[in-house]
Amino acid sequence: MLREHTARLPAGAVGRGAVTGTLRLGTRASLLATTQSQHVADAVAAASGRSVELVPITSEGDVLTGPLAQMGGTGVFATALRDALLRGECDFLVHSMKxxxxxxxxxxxxxxxxxxxxxxxxxHSRDGLDLDELPAGARIGTGSPRRVAQVRARRPDLVVDGIRGNVDSRLRKVADGQYDAIVLAEAGLRRIGRDAAITQVLDWPTSAAQGALAVEVRDGDTAVAEAVALIEDGPTAHAAHLERAVLRRLEAGCAAPVAIDAVHLGDVVTLVAHVYAEDGSRSVVAERRLDPHADLDAVAAEVVAELLEGGAADLADLAGTSR
Known part of the structure; x- marks a missing residue:
């Protein structure tokens, strides 16, 4: 099974040519969300010949404060968008797939x-220091349990605290001294032109589907599905769906420190999955080299079985309700 919950198009649907009519893309109003959405809107318009307009939608996660894990996880941002799509207020959505x-x-x-x-x-650090160069006791901000565990594994002498807010507000919290450094996704910074804020690109594995975008449509809406399917990238879709298949099998909630990377190297896919203890003191890892045509669910089942046999369930909460 190549793709999770994926639109099914009639035979010959893709590539029929331009279709007229403006499509409405629902998006959160943040700079990163609108930038990502506009990038996809432009790509869909160029590929399909249809014009695309952005429709701003406010989610509960945009107006509430507090840790994401206590608000229901990162899915809190997606729910309002999805509900708007089902109500017909827009025709498709763009999410950070992770x-x-x-x-x-x-x-x-x-x-x-x-x-x-x-x-x-x-x-991103205030004084331009890499992770290994930060002084003992330096305060690091991140809202991700996985990043917390990875920072603590590398530097147990640092103080790691939660942080919320959009990219620019987090950067300001470093500039004004609330944090000595923060950890963020490279993709988000580069998408909004904040490349200069990158002090160090970290070499550890990251969250399932990080850096990938998911374009969602109503099930059965063939005309819209036909338009958005034109921008699909096969290797990206395969890797992202494989990573998320492992995450789904793990039943890992938003509070679980889990990293999963699948990389296409020619005719081979390399898959690495880590489960960390929250304090970073231990981790369990499973690795696979597989054919790109291997069944995703079967591979995920094998990888998760290996992780659990290695004691992953003793390290992290793998029965989360937000998955």
Whole structure:
């Protein structure tokens, strides 16, 4: 099974040519969300010949404060968008794929996964110091349990605290001294032109589907599915769906420190999955080299079995409700 909850098009649907009519793309109003959405809108317009307009939608996660894990996880941002799509207020959506719960959402399917941006994390530090150069006791900000565990594994002498807010507000918290450094996704920074804020590109594995975008459509909406399917990138979609298949099998909630990377290297896919203890003191890893045509669910089942046999369930909460 190549793709999770994926739109099914009639034979010969893709590539029929331009279709008239403006498509409405629902998006959160943040700079990163609108930038990502506009990038996809431009790509869909160029590929399909249809004009695309952005429709701003406010989610509960945009107006509430507090840790994401206590608000229901990163899926809190997706719910309002999905509900608006089902109500017909827009025709399709764009999400950072790593933020989507892996459980199916009734009435909605993934219509396309475009070319992936960088999957890496970066460090932004006020004094230009790399992670290994920061002084003992330096305060690091991140909202990701996985990043917390990885920082603590590398530097147990640092203080790691939670942080919320958009990219620019987090950068300001470093500039004004609330944090000595923060860890963010490289893709988000580069998409909004904040390349200069990158102090160090970190070499550890990252979250399932990080750097990838998911384009969602209403199940059965063939005309829209046909338009967005034109921007699908096969290797990106395969890798992202494989990573999320492992995450889904792990039943890892938003509070679970899990990293999963699948990389296409010619005719071979290399898959690496890590589960960390929250304090970074231990981790369990499973690795595979596989054919790109291997069954994703079967591979995910094998990898998860190996992780659990290695004690992954003793390290992290793998029975989360937001998945």
């Amino acid at each position: 933020d989507l719960p892996t459980a199916p959402y009734p009435g909605i399917v993934v219509g396309a996964v475009p070319v992936r941006a960088s999957r890496r994390d970066i460090l």
